[in-house]
Amino acid sequence: MGRWEPNARLRLVRAAIDLFAEQGYGSTTVPEIAERAALTRATFFRHFPDKREVLFAGQQVHTALLADGIAAAPRTATPVEAVAGALDALTSTFTPDQREFGPRLRAVIAGTPELQERAAFKRAGLAAATAAALRERGVPDAAACLAAEMGVHAFYRAFDRWLEAPYRETFPALARHALDELHAAAAALVSGPPSAGPGRPAP
Missing domain, CATH: 1.10.10.60 (Homeodomain-like)
Structure with missing residues (x-):
């Protein structure tokens, strides 16, 4: 070569x-x-x-894609809907090459404390950029931070699933599903489990 x-x-x-x-x-x-x-x-x-x-060179591109995706969301979009659009923008850029070497990349990072620190820094940077883009839309700080953390967690959750073989869903679809799961879990923290009905204790 x-x-x-x-x-x-x-x-x-x-x-x-x-x-x-x-x-x-x-x-x-x-x-x-x-x-x-x-x-x-x-x-x-x-x-x-x-x-x-070499392992983290895409961070600037990823933060820009998240910020641009949020900026492009309709003005009527909720913070979570805007984050969903940002995840679409980011995950649609991933290639089969990245999926092929993803498991080895993950293993190398997991086995090296220096790389674990750098990975945590990247994750925090993605969340900070996402929250800043939401605040630019007028989302209050607390809501912006929560939606951003949810979106970044959904990204990494979906990435792990995407690396599993065989897979039948695209990375964007997996990210959307992961965000929906986290959104539902957050809602359950407020509403609690389904009621068993008046006067009847929950099982």
């Missing part, structure tokens, strides 16, 4: 995940990642500041 072929970014991501899975994150170097991808070290640093960011 030539060093100047296209798709360098994806090749570097694949190479990094493969090496992290094979020999561990701490034992993998940037030159090894570049060599596995058949690219130069200089090419690596044109795309990523360090080896950790």
Whole structure:
């Protein structure tokens, strides 16, 4: 494979995940990642500041997609409906490649404390961007924060389901289902379980 072929970014991501899975994150170097991808070290640093960011390079794009999705929601949309539109905008950009290497990516992060910290930072950043976009629509802060956390939790819940094989639903559909589940659970916190009827105790 030539060093100047296209798709360098994806090749570097694949190479990094493969090496992290094979020999561990701490034992993998940037030159090894570049060599596995058949690219130069200089090419690596044109795309990523360090080896950790190979796994989180999409954060800025993801936050922008969430914010744009919320901004594009109808003015009559509820906060949860706006978040649902944002999830559609984000999850529709994921590719079969990301699903293919997703389980290895998840395993590498789970086994590396440094990456777990970075993953938590990314998750918090997605929630903060979502809440800020909701506040721009006039949603009160508490409601904006709650809807944002619900949306981000739905995203990660759906991502885990999307990685399971075989799958029959698209990532956007799974995210919508996950958001519906969380919305129903939140409503149940207020309304409580169904009543057994006047004068009759619940079982």
